Each structure stands twice: as C-alpha cells, then as structure tokens.
Amino acid sequence: MTTPSRAASDAEILRRSRLDAAAFGELFDRHAAAVHRFLVRRIDRRAADDLLSEVFLHALEARARVRPHESGSALPWLYGIARNVIRSHLRSRDRPGLAAEDEHVDWDAVDDRLDAGILARDLRHALSTLTGIEREVLLLVSWEQLTITEAAAALGISTTAARSRLHRARARATAALAAMPNATHPQETS
Structure with a gap:
C-alpha cells in the first residue's frame, strides 16, 4: 500500500x-x-x-x-x-x-470589487487619504489575504512597521468614510 x-x-x-x-x-x-x-x-x-x-x-x-x-x-x-x-x-x-x-491603483478594479457605486466612491476617497505604504499594507492584508508578517515581507518593512501602518490605515480610512457627507456605510444600514 x-x-x-x-x-x-x-x-x-x-x-x-x-x-x-x-x-x-x-x-x-x-x-x-x-x-x-x-x-x-x-x-x-x-x-x-x-x-x-x-x-x-x-x-x-x-x-x-x-x-x-x-x-x-x-x-x-x-x-x-x-x-x-x-x-x-x-x-x-x-x-x-x-x-x-x-x-x-486601478480604480476601475476597486469599483468592480464593490457592490454599489456609492460605496466605490466612498472607498476611493478613503483610500486616497492614505499614504502609498498604508494603502499597500491594507490591500495586501484585505484583498490578498496575506498575514501581517507576509505583507511586511512583500513591502520590505518590519512586521512592527506593517502592523503600525495597517492600524493607521484602518483608522484613517474609517475616519475618512465617517466624515463623508451623505455616505452610506454598511454598518449604518438596517
């Protein structure tokens, strides 16, 4: 056998x-x-x-x-x-x-990834408020499903730096979304 x-x-x-x-x-x-x-x-x-x-x-x-x-x-x-x-x-x-x-950043790909046009506009705005490295670490973890250590390796930075940038990216993107007038966010819908 x-x-x-x-x-x-x-x-x-x-x-x-x-x-x-x-x-x-x-x-x-x-x-x-x-x-x-x-x-x-x-x-x-x-x-x-x-x-x-x-x-x-x-x-x-x-x-x-x-x-x-x-x-x-x-x-x-x-x-x-x-x-x-x-x-x-x-x-x-x-x-x-x-x-x-x-x-x-291929914004058309971002748009295709979202369910509704308004969410695409809001996400585009939120991502545009991030620095390039913040945006990359966020996309690597969220879209590419890498771990934080794998994302750090892909970006050539330490895991600590990647973790810090990811935290900052999430906070800044959330704040940018919350500040948008008439924005529709998934957590606000019932």
Missing part, C-alpha cells in the same frame, strides 16, 4: 529550483493566478497579462538568492517582485498629469 505524497512547500520548491530550474514551474502553477489578481487590482488587465511573465522571470532569476518567508509561502516574495515590476512599468510610461502615488 502506497502512502499519498504530500505537496511540497514553496520553500522546498525554491530549494529544488536552485539546481533544477524546471522545478520553478510548480511555483508558477501554484501562484500565477494570485499574482495576476494582485497585478490587475493595481494596473489595467492588459498590462497585468503582460507583466505576469515578467514577475516570474525576475523571480526565476532571483531564486538562488531568496530566503523563504517563515510561513513557507512564496507569495510575499512574489508580491514584492510584482510591486517592483509595476513601479518599473509605471515609470516607463509617459503619462504626464497623473499623481505617481495613485498611478499604481
């Missing part, structure tokens, strides 16, 4: 891929959809489709240098690479008149 084999952890795949680049394909198969969603939420879908391969190409090139996150997941590392790829992509575009801080 054979025992079922357990799935290799991301850390094990990364170690194996240092000697066998083909093993890295398992990480792509496992995480490409999540990384693509991460990209689409920040830039338009067509650019996300193009940049997905760039993220994994950079990851493949850096696989020998990466130290896996304590959670065993490669997602924080891949999200960090994706953020850098997005930044590089946005810098390479010639789009005068856009604020650099807000360029990486």
